[in-house]
Amino acid sequence: xxxxxxxxxxxxxxxxxxxxxxxxxxxxxxxxxxxxxxxxxxxxxxxxxxxxxxxxxxxxxxxxxxxxxxxxxxxxxxxxxxxxxxxxxxxxxxxxxxxxxxxxxxxxxxxxxxxxxxxxxxxxxxxxxxxxxxxxxxxxxxxxxxxxxxxxxxxxxxxxxxxxxxxxxxxxxxxxxxxxxxxxxxxxxxxxxxxxxxx
Numbered sequence: 001x002x003x004x005x006x007x008x009x010x011x012x013x014x015x016x017x018x019x020x021x022x023x024x025x026x027x028x029x030x031x032x033x034x035x036x037x038x039x040x041x042x043x044x045x046x047x048x049x050x051x052x053x054x055x056x057x058x059x060x061x062x063x064x065x066x067x068x069x070x071x072x073x074x075x076x077x078x079x080x081x082x083x084x085x086x087x088x089x090x091x092x093x094x095x096x097x098x099x100x101x102x103x104x105x106x107x108x109x110x111x112x113x114x115x116x117x118x119x120x121x122x123x124x125x126x127x128x129x130x131x132x133x134x135x136x137x138x139x140x141x142x143x144x145x146x147x148x149x150x151x152x153x154x155x156x157x158x159x160x161x162x163x164x165x166x167x168x169x170x171x172x173x174x175x176x177x178x179x180x181x182x183x184x185x186x187x188x189x190x191x192x193x194x195x196x197x198x199x
Contacts, residue, residue, distance in 0.1 A: 011053075014043075014045060014049065014053070015053045017043045017044075017045065018039060018040075018043050018045060018049065018050055018053055018054070018060070019060075019063045019064050019067050020043070020067065021039050021040075021042035021043035022034055022039045022042075022060055022061065022063070022064035022067075023064040023065075023067045023068050023071075023109075024042060025038055025039060025042060025064075026061070026064050026065065026068065026112050026116075027068070027105060027108045027109050027112055030112070030115075031061055031065070031112065031115070031116045034057070034060075034061055034064070035057070036050045036051060036057060036060070039060065061116075062120075062123070065112070065113055065116050065123060065126070066126065068109045068112055068113050069113050069126050069127075069129075069130065071106070071109055072106075072109060072110050072113060072130050073130065073133070075100070075106060076130065076133045076134065076137075079096055079134075079137065080133075080137050082096055083096075083137055088137070088138060088141045088142075088184070089184075090174050090177035090178040090181055091174055093138075093150070093154075093174075093177055094170050094171075094173040094174035094177055095170070097154060097157060097170075097173055098167070098170040098173065101157075101158075101161055101167040101168075102167075107158060107161055107162065108162075110130075110158060111158060111159070111162050113126070113127055113130070114127050114130075114155075131151055131155065134147075134150075134151045134154065135147045135148055135151050138150055138151070138181070141184045141185060142181045142182070142184060142185060143185050146180060146181050146182060147181075149180045149181075150177060150180050150181055153176060153177065153180055157173060
């Protein structure tokens with residue numbers, strides 16, 4: 001059976017292909033640069049297929065941004081697992097940030113979602129959710145205020161990478177995180193039990 005025939009018989013697969021193509025284009029050319037024609041060409045579908053599945057270009061862009069947000073969410077789940085296994089120290093967090101900065105597409109995807117949210121109130125809840133996830137990882141150890149400060153700094157690191165086309169040095173990131181986070185409110189080193197608080 002020809003590939004085109006299979007795709008016609010699986011409308012959900014075609015819809016996913018269109019959304020994936022739009023997401024790739026958002027990372028490459030930005031939200032405003034995405035058009036039905038570009039998406040159709042990237043997905044290898046007729047131009048009319050994009051309007052068949054999405055009433056407006058905004059609907060298509062929103063679906064693509066949600067797909068990108070899902071990617072970011074999946075990466076954050078990996079961060080959560082790493083912090084659980086290795087401990088929530090500035091050194092570990094700096095390692096994870098440095099690793100993340102090495103993935104250029106991931107950085108662009110994250111920035112695409114946040115940039116779109118600045119201009120589209122409908123997407124702000126989605127973007128806030130991603131930031132709140134990071135805060136929730138750090139809050140049990142450092143408290144809400146310090147976790148929020150670290151999240152804001154990490155956001156700034158990501159923006160700096162995009163603007164300067166170069167990543168900040170890992171030692172600098174660890175130093176700033178150490179200053180922001182201070183001493184843990186609880187000891188979360190794997191295999192260790194927090195010392196009791198002084199009376």
